Amino acid sequence: MVKPPTREAASGLRAVARCDELGAVPYSDSDEHLFRPYLGAGHAAALDRIAAWMTEAGMAARIDAAGNIVGRYEGRHPDAPALLIGSHVDSVRDGGRYDGMLGVILGIETVAWFAERGHRFGFAIEVIGFGDEEGSRFPVSMLTSRAVAGVLGDQDLALADAAGVGLAEALEGFGLDLAGFAGAARQRGDVLAYVEAHIEQGPVLEAEGHALGVVSAIAAQYRFRAVVTGTAGHAGTMAMRLRHDALAAAAEMVLAVERIGGAGPEDLVATVGRMEVGPGVPNVVPGAVTFSIDVRAGRGAVRDRAADEIRQALAEIAARRAVTLDLTVQQDLPATPCDAGLSDLMAEAVREVTGAAPRILVSGAGHDAMVMAHLAPVAMLFLRCRGGISHNPTEAVMDEDVQAALEAMTAFVARLDRASFGAPPKEKEE
Numbered sequence: 239m240v241k242p243p244t245r246e247a248a249s250g251l252r253a254v255a256r257c258d259e260l261g262a263v264p265y266s267d268s269d270e271h272l273f274r275p276y277l278g279a280g281h282a283a284a285l286d287r288i289a290a291w292m293t294e295a296g297m298a299a300r301i302d303a304a305g306n307i308v309g310r311y312e313g314r315h316p317d318a319p320a321l322l323i324g325s326h327v328d329s330v331r332d333g334g335r336y337d338g339m340l341g342v343i344l345g346i347e348t349v350a351w352f353a354e355r356g357h358r359f360g361f362a363i364e365v366i367g368f369g370d371e372e373g374s375r376f377p378v379s380m381l382t383s384r385a386v387a388g389v390l391g392d393q394d395l396a397l398a399d400a401a402g403v404g405l406a407e408a409l410e411g412f413g414l415d416l417a418g419f420a421g422a423a424r425q426r427g428d429v430l431a432y433v434e435a436h437i438e439q440g441p442v443l444e445a446e447g448h449a450l451g452v453v454s455a456i457a458a459q460y461r462f463r464a465v466v467t468g469t470a471g472h473a474g475t476m477a478m479r480l481r482h483d484a485l486a487a488a489a490e491m492v493l494a495v496e497r498i499g500g501a502g503p504e505d506l507v508a509t510v511g512r513m514e515v516g517p518g519v520p521n522v523v524p525g526a527v528t529f530s531i532d533v534r535a536g537r538g539a540v541r542d543r544a545a546d547e548i549r550q551a552l553a554e555i556a557a558r559r560a561v562t563l564d565l566t567v568q569q570d571l572p573a574t575p576c577d578a579g580l581s582d583l584m585a586e587a588v589r590e591v592t593g594a595a596p597r598i599l600v601s602g603a604g605h606d607a608m609v610m611a612h613l614a615p616v617a618m619l620f621l622r623c624r625g626g627i628s629h630n631p632t633e634a635v636m637d638e639d640v641q642a643a644l645e646a647m648t649a650f651v652a653r654l655d656r657a658s659f660g661a662p663p664k665e666k667e668e
Contacts, residue, residue: 461533
């Protein structure tokens with residue numbers, strides 16, 4: 239069961255304190271709130287601090303070719319493959335202190351716990367803090383985990399941020415070279431598995447009274463751009479029965495998206511999060527509306543059926559209201575199932591720590607794990623967060639939950655060693 243944490247040794251309490259420390263200046267590019275974009279000043283300061291903690295925990299720390307921080311704790315043999323434990327260190331603007339960063343710090347605390355006891359395994363443990371998951375600086379997301387997984391593909395790296403600073407220039411500030419960016423790729427034989435601990439970013443665990451949850455899959459996602467075109471006209475002279483109001487049609491479409499999303503299984507969600515109205519003046523009937531549609535589900539077939547229903551419903555609304563509809567797919571991400579064997583080990587570890595059957599749930603948010611699944615089998619551990627709130631300065635966790643997560647992570651690592659190599663970790667001689 240969960241033991242009282244202390245500050246002197248590896249603990250959940252220390253993990254929370256370290257995240258809190260990294261949530262302020264100088265680890266932010268803003269004096270007013272947390273904003274830690276990839277390759278910014280706050281990112282650089284955070285990497286220095288994280289590297290010091292990695293070294294203190296018994297790891298050799300380095301920055302890879304993509305600007306990720308990596309700490310390695312050797313196994314019983316120096317050429318052993320690595321279990322990667324990680325998440326991301328960047329943040330959205332005015333974000334929270336635990337999104338991403340808690341998974342990195344929990345990885346360090348996990349290694350510290352074993353190092354304090356002299357445990358070594360049949361595999362090395364590497365803790366990795368990805369530099370860019372959020373895409374809050376350059377117009378792409380998960381750029382650095384894609385580099386590590388070797389799935390950059392034909393990604394154009396001639397990127398620039400809103401201030402016109404190019405990725406090449408930003409990398410140079412870290413002593414890195416754009417030409418070598420893809421060199422961060424890892425070989426399959428060198429990576430045993432990837433595990434990520436992360437706050438849930440949703441309300442399910444809190445609502446059901448669970449400290450921890452085990453992720454079965456990361457949701458499939460569609461993102462559409464919908465453009466509704468009607469006829470703009472004078473608000474005082476255009477008769478109601480003769481109008482082709484693009485906004486009224488779009489409003490009905492938004493409700494249809496909500497209805498269809500709510501009619502499916504629990505893991506199906508559908509959201510309209512952005513809308514632009516033209517011409518956007520009080521005394522003109524709107525002639526054009528552009529809005530986003532985000533559809534997600536743990537299974538691709540569920541997402542696809544919902545998307546088809548949305549397409550049909552919106553087309554019917556457009557025809558009835560005599561407006562035109564242009565619907566374009568902007569993003570199509572397949573579902574990423576977590577590895578069944580690793581997830582079973584994580585579920586056993588959670589049960590050992592909490593004494594209760596773990597909650598199994600689908601992640602509606604995207605994570606670096608969905609990219610790393612191209613490289614190695616993955617597993618994810620969720621922690622409840624207050625109100626399910628994330629990407630927000632009020633983001634919060636409970637110390638005892640983080641302690642439980644640390645104990646679950648250490649139990650998982652020990653179980654993985656037994657499952658993979660048939661031997662318990664060795665303790666140092668007293």
